[in-house]
Amino acid sequence: MRQGRPLRIVYASLWERYEGAVPPWSTDRPWGQVLADTIVGQAADRARRRAPGLPLTTRVAAEDAAGALLQEGRQAWGVVVGARGRTELGDLLLGSVGLVVAARAWCPVVVVRGDRQALEARHGRILLGVGDQDVDAPSVAFAFREAAVRDAELDAVRTWRRPLHDPLLRGEAGVYLAEEASETLDKALAARVREHPEVRVRRSSVEGAAHRVLTERSAAADLLVLGARRRDGLVGLQLGRAAHRALHHALCPVAVVPQPPLTTTAAVTEGDE
Structure with a gap:
């Protein structure tokens, strides 16, 4: 609206x-x-x-509800679905229709969930998870547009993990990975920063698992934006751990945005998970 x-x-x-x-x-x-x-x-x-x-x-x-929404989504700018449960635990989890639509739609899918502050856009913050291949990706453009129309701050997050297999290299590798995460953020955002100079951008490179970091940060956001990709030869999107967890447990609405496809042999890094 x-x-x-x-x-x-x-x-x-x-x-x-x-x-x-x-x-x-x-x-x-x-x-x-x-x-x-x-x-x-x-x-x-x-x-x-x-x-x-x-x-x-x-x-x-x-x-079938999922089939009808997927068909409608082929001609839509986006699909919006609710998150509904039948018990206190179920209120945290996304229903099967919402999960199927989020995983298979050709357009962005917004799953409406979260507390009243998030639903009424009181936080004034859009949270964006940035992956390895997200240089000027559709998810980045989507997040900037939402921040612009809401007059909200954009909190762009890239996570990284220390290697566990070689303790002697953990300190040195940590510095390198933190710098690499910051560079990935800068590259991913550069074009849209120029296009939307009015959007306030906060860049964060955070050590930890993406699915945990983003779910925790969603408590202070009005919308969490994540990308999902299609692999050649596979039906539907590849929902990584971060997107899957967010759809079930985020404390604000979640937007899953289709990204350009990768080949089936493309590696999935820890940052994507």
């Missing part, structure tokens, strides 16, 4: 599988369809109250 893009609200469910199809001459509607129409109608009303002039369309489909 901040960017003024048209909104399409989609609800899909295989209610006909459980209730049976209604004959075309019948005036009755399946209970599942009635429920779906009600849910979509209420969501559309809330959206219109929030943004009265926003172009809005709706769709109710008797289809």
Whole structure:
């Protein structure tokens, strides 16, 4: 809504599988369809109250939910899904539909989760995880756009790990890896810093596992942005440990942005995990 893009609200469910199809001459509607129409109608009303002039369309489909969202995503700027659980533990975890969509969509996917401060964008910070191959990547551009429209600070993080196999080299290697992480950040951000001089950027090279560092930092962010890649010959995106953990446990909404594909033989470094 901040960017003024048209909104399409989609609800899909295989209610006909459980209730049976209604004959075309019948005036009755399946209970599942009635429920779906009600849910979509209420969501559309809330959206219109929030943004009265926003172009809005709706769709109710008797289809698999993940399949319907993936198909819609082929013509969309992005897909937004919620994170829902059925228990206190389940509230932390992403449902199967959200995980499938995040892993297979051709467009950015935003999973809405987190505390009230994050959902109401009170922190004023966009958190970006930077990987090895993220020089001017789509995830970087996405994060800068979000920071610009929200007037938020961009917290760009690159993690690194000390080698464990040779204790004698740990100190020297640590200095080298920290410097290398800083250089990776500078290269990844350079083009977008020039394009968005109004965005305040905070660079952080942090020792530790990416999935732990980013999940912890998400407590002070309004959005966590991560990239995911397709490998040649594989279906869907390659969700690394950082993206997978964030989708289940982040304390703010998470955006997974498709990156340019790599070959199946490309190495995955610890920074990606």
